[in-house]
Amino acid sequence: MKLRRDHLSIDPEKCTGCRRCMIACAMKHHNRIDPDFSCVDVIGFAAQDLDVPVICLACETAPCIKVCPMNARIRQASGSVVTDTDVCIGCRACVYICPVGSPRINPATGQTMTCDLCADETEPWCVAACRQERALTLCTDGAASKPAARRAAARTLAGSPRY
Amino acid sequence: MKLVIIGNGIAGNQVAFDVRKKDRDAHITILSAETVPEYDPCSLPYFLGGECGRTDVFRKTPEDYTTHNIDLVYDSRVVSIDPEAKTVTTHGGGQISYDKLVLAHGGDLFIPPIPGIDNPGVFSCKQLAETEKLAAHNGSSAVVIGSGAIGIEAAEALKRKGYAVHVVELMDWILPSLFDEPTARRLETALKGYGIHVFTGEKVLEIKGTGEVSAVVTNLRTIACDTVVVATGVVPGTALARTAGIDTGRGIQVNRQMQTSVPDIYACGDCVETIDACTGETAMFQLKHNAIEQAQVAARHIVGEKTRYLGAYAFARAHFFSTHAATFGKTQRATDCILGDKRVIEREDKNNYLRVMLLNNQIVGGQAIGTFADGLGLLIGAMWRKDDFMEIAAKVRTTPRGGAVHTWPMLRLGNLLGM
Numbered sequence: 001m002k003l004r005r006d007h008l009s010i011d012p013e014k015c016t017g018c019r020r021c022m023i024a025c026a027m028k029h030h031n032r033i034d035p036d037f038s039c040v041d042v043i044g045f046a047a048q049d050l051d052v053p054v055i056c057l058a059c060e061t062a063p064c065i066k067v068c069p070m071n072a073r074i075r076q077a078s079g080s081v082v083t084d085t086d087v088c089i090g091c092r093a094c095v096y097i098c099p100v101g102s103p104r105i106n107p108a109t110g111q112t113m114t115c116d117l118c119a120d121e122t123e124p125w126c127v128a129a130c131r132q133e134r135a136l137t138l139c140t141d142g143a144a145s146k147p148a149a150r151r152a153a154a155r156t157l158a159g160s161p162r163y
Numbered sequence: 164m165k166l167v168i169i170g171n172g173i174a175g176n177q178v179a180f181d182v183r184k185k186d187r188d189a190h191i192t193i194l195s196a197e198t199v200p201e202y203d204p205c206s207l208p209y210f211l212g213g214e215c216g217r218t219d220v221f222r223k224t225p226e227d228y229t230t231h232n233i234d235l236v237y238d239s240r241v242v243s244i245d246p247e248a249k250t251v252t253t254h255g256g257g258q259i260s261y262d263k264l265v266l267a268h269g270g271d272l273f274i275p276p277i278p279g280i281d282n283p284g285v286f287s288c289k290q291l292a293e294t295e296k297l298a299a300h301n302g303s304s305a306v307v308i309g310s311g312a313i314g315i316e317a318a319e320a321l322k323r324k325g326y327a328v329h330v331v332e333l334m335d336w337i338l339p340s341l342f343d344e345p346t347a348r349r350l351e352t353a354l355k356g357y358g359i360h361v362f363t364g365e366k367v368l369e370i371k372g373t374g375e376v377s378a379v380v381t382n383l384r385t386i387a388c389d390t391v392v393v394a395t396g397v398v399p400g401t402a403l404a405r406t407a408g409i410d411t412g413r414g415i416q417v418n419r420q421m422q423t424s425v426p427d428i429y430a431c432g433d434c435v436e437t438i439d440a441c442t443g444e445t446a447m448f449q450l451k452h453n454a455i456e457q458a459q460v461a462a463r464h465i466v467g468e469k470t471r472y473l474g475a476y477a478f479a480r481a482h483f484f485s486t487h488a489a490t491f492g493k494t495q496r497a498t499d500c501i502l503g504d505k506r507v508i509e510r511e512d513k514n515n516y517l518r519v520m521l522l523n524n525q526i527v528g529g530q531a532i533g534t535f536a537d538g539l540g541l542l543i544g545a546m547w548r549k550d551d552f553m554e555i556a557a558k559v560r561t562t563p564r565g566g567a568v569h570t571w572p573m574l575r576l577g578n579l580l581g582m
């Protein structure tokens with residue numbers, strides 16, 4: 001497993017379900033206080049009292065890149081995979097093939113949107129919003145050892161399919 | 164090494180550029196039957212419908228080939244291969260020698276033997292040049308023959324262009340190889356809601372008109388129209404390989420390294436028959452993601468790396484106007500010939516529909532329309548992992564409050580399946 005330069009690390013055990021990350025993401029990317037415009041999706045399981053933040057983790061062999069009929073899923077230099085809104089036709093193939101269904105639909109355009117790690121900021125806004133709980137943190141180069149990253153991945157993704 | 168690739172499609176380009184990344188000195192030639200750089204056939208219906216421009220269908224520019232030192236030879240359809248002399252011959256009579264050869268020439272549109280099929284008012288949207296012809300055609304009423312994914316996408320595109328659109332399907336329901344009847348009927352209702360006429364279980368007998376199309380005659384009716392689009396499927400191109408003595412079945416046969424039965428000849432993409440990654444059965448899905456992955460394996464093996472193809476997977480979306488649907492794995496009909504304990508889970512909520520096929524308590528396929536489709540990837544994951552349905556149900560029941568966060572994918576699956 002080759003680790004990319006930056007990626008988000010998610011620790012759902014620490015998530016309190018406050019959804020500040022969703023608001024932060026929507027504010028950063030769409031200037032709106034509306035969780036529907038967030039790339040982060042905090043999924044709540046009421047019966048089990050669990051909250052799990054789901055974010056695009058930019059898979060090494062991202063299947064969304066291969067199934068997009070418009071070649072609109074682009075791997076950026078930072079490692080993140082984003083939707084090119086100039087060509088996305090909103091067919092949602094990337095949502096359906098994603099092992100965790102992470103791409104979200106922009107309610108205004110119908111196009112998909114995923115985490116770009118707030119490329120122009122020193123720290124993603126969702127990470128800043130979660131500084132107290134630390135359910136979302138940013139791993140930069142060297143911050144996570146391979147075994148630690150593997151263990152974390154095994155915990156949160158519980159064996160996503162091998163494409 | 165002299166590498167020759169037949170076909171300038173998705174698979175051919177993936178091989179060429181992947182090999183170039185690892186081998187700076189290889190002499191790489193792509194022989195193309197067309198006259199444009201690589202484009203994506205999946206984008207063509209959206210170009211036709213005006214949802215994207217012509218430039219947006221291309222995956223490469225002419226400069227990409229020069230900067231990567233790849234020879235792209237236009238208008239050179241390969242007509243024969245001589246594995247003894249290690250040469251290929253193009254339709255112009257030119258001979259090109261190779262050290263390693265890759266067959267990546269995809270499939271051909273199946274043209275049904277209908278009287279009038281060679282009328283100039285009959286079009287297709289398999290290749291860019293044909294699609295451009297259709298886009299430039301000035302018609303007002305169209306019949307689409309065949310309701311596979313391409314037929315439905317073409318129907319939507321023509322509707323967007325202002326045509327009156329009729330889809331004629333020979334089988335009992337639309338998208339017959341991708342969806343079961345209950346899903347397909349719902350999609351048919353949605354199509355009709357957008358003003359597209361759909362006739363299933365009907366056979367086109369004749370295309371009428373001389374010089375231009377005037378009507379399509381089926382066994383049940385005559386539909387007046389000025390445009391016909393043929394979308395009756397894509398057949399893998401096996402003739403070239405067969406005449407060269409390469410083993411073929413429904414497609415060109417390859418091993419897990421994408422090698423054919425003849426030394427130094429590889430094949431990948433729509434022209435090959437492979438195995439289903441999940442079941443190990445012989446498979447021919449003819450989908451872009453499979454073409455890319457097969458080409459990646461072929462490229463790795465060509466440069467001498469150890470590699471093994473895991474197999475192909477069936478995943479397709481059906482999307483028109485604001486209707487969204489997707490399918491993966493087997494349809495119920497495909498499980499009919501398998502012995503075992505079978506179950507279908509169905510959920511419905513307004514216009515949203517979910518259908519999941521279980522075989523011996525394992526998910527083997529699924530179809531969804533609307534919001535249920537958003538979680539389809541979780542079901543695909545469960546199919547790959549061969550999760551036991553009973554175990555998912557048990558996890559949903561027994562996970563304590565606030566505990567065992569690692570069970571969340573199971574919980575989410577449980578929610579999706581309505582447990």
Ligand SMILES: Cc1cc2nc3c(=O)[nH]c(=O)nc-3n(C[C@H](O)[C@H](O)[C@H](O)COP(=O)(O)OP(=O)(O)OC[C@H]3O[C@@H](n4cnc5c(N)ncnc54)[C@H](O)[C@@H]3O)c2cc1C
Pocket residue numbers: 067069169170171172173174175194195196197203204205206207208239240241242267268269270288289290312313400403431432433434449450451452454479480
């Ligand atoms: C309209 C349309 C929509 C589609 N939508 C989807 C979709 O949404 N999702 C999906 O997964 N798949 C889709 N597909 C299928 C997908 O496009 C194919 O699986 C993929 O293109 C296969 O790649 P390939 O390289 O094997 O073949 P192709 O991309 O077809 O390339 C083959 C190339 O070889 C050339 N060629 C053929 N014979 C010769 C010869 N003798 N000599 C030289 N060159 C030759 C052809 O001109 C062509 O350029 C769609 C296809 C079409 C037509």
